[in-house]
Amino acid sequence: MSEVATILEQEPVITMNLEEAMQNRRSVHYFETNGPAITNSQWKKLFELTALSPSSFNFQPWDFIIVDDQKAKEEMHPLCWGQQQILDCSAVVAVLGDKNPHRRDAEILQQFKDNGYIDETTREAYMGAVDVVYPDEGRKIEHAAGGSSLAAMSFMLAAHGMNLATLPIIGFDHDAIVKYLDVPDDYIVTMLIAVGHSANKDLPRQQRRDFTDIVHWGKMNGKQ
Numbered sequence: 001m002s003e004v005a006t007i008l009e010q011e012p013v014i015t016m017n018l019e020e021a022m023q024n025r026r027s028v029h030y031f032e033t034n035g036p037a038i039t040n041s042q043w044k045k046l047f048e049l050t051a052l053s054p055s056s057f058n059f060q061p062w063d064f065i066i067v068d069d070q071k072a073k074e075e076m077h078p079l080c081w082g083q084q085q086i087l088d089c090s091a092v093v094a095v096l097g098d099k100n101p102h103r104r105d106a107e108i109l110q111q112f113k114d115n116g117y118i119d120e121t122t123r124e125a126y127m128g129a130v131d132v133v134y135p136d137e138g139r140k141i142e143h144a145a146g147g148s149s150l151a152a153m154s155f156m157l158a159a160h161g162m163n164l165a166t167l168p169i170i171g172f173d174h175d176a177i178v179k180y181l182d183v184p185d186d187y188i189v190t191m192l193i194a195v196g197h198s199a200n201k202d203l204p205r206q207q208r209r210d211f212t213d214i215v216h217w218g219k220m221n222g223k224q
């Protein structure tokens, strides 16, 4: 991008209200081919908002890899069950879940103390508690997948608010994508998200389970 373009690029502003965003966000299966690239200021806004997602102990167990090079997307395409959206979207974002966000525990728990959330005794207790809460590989994966999925949802809503289309994708060969993207052992690829511009060809949204089916009162078999 030229210097002039960078200076002229406006900071994206989201004006869509939350209900409208949630009502109208879709998993978009038909992207405009050769649609405009996502600009640097759009990426910045998207990830600044995504970073506000909640996480256990505020460990922020997420990282993202942006793949916006067409040749790279063509190389990923067969690893993603040949899904056309990988080719047509403007960029693919790999959402990584961090199985070992505790490498930052000293820094993060110090922030808890400095910001007045906990005292020194509690900080020390929490340092040890982290290993108790996430004791084994299974729990570490759950934490990585859960935390990064919340971030992924924030990302998709923010993108929708910026009139960008997204498709979350789980249909890919995990190990092959890990290898292709040079993802270290500490991480899982929770999902890919195709990002771009809708060609407005998607079918209407499918049915959702209704309130009385998904909501239970007091206990799982409880009724109101």
Ligand SMILES: Cc1cc2nc3c(=O)[nH]c(=O)nc-3n(C[C@H](O)[C@H](O)[C@H](O)COP(=O)(O)O)c2cc1C
Binding pocket: 025, 026, 027, 028, 029, 083, 167, 168, 169, 170, 171, 172, 191, 205, 206
């Ligand atoms: C974690 C996750 C993985 C998904 N993987 C795929 C995928 O590989 N390919 C695809 O076409 N759609 C995929 N979808 C999209 C779903 O089919 C879609 O979200 C669902 O049908 C509801 O549609 P809506 O998001 O437009 O409301 C995925 C969605 C999620 C949340």
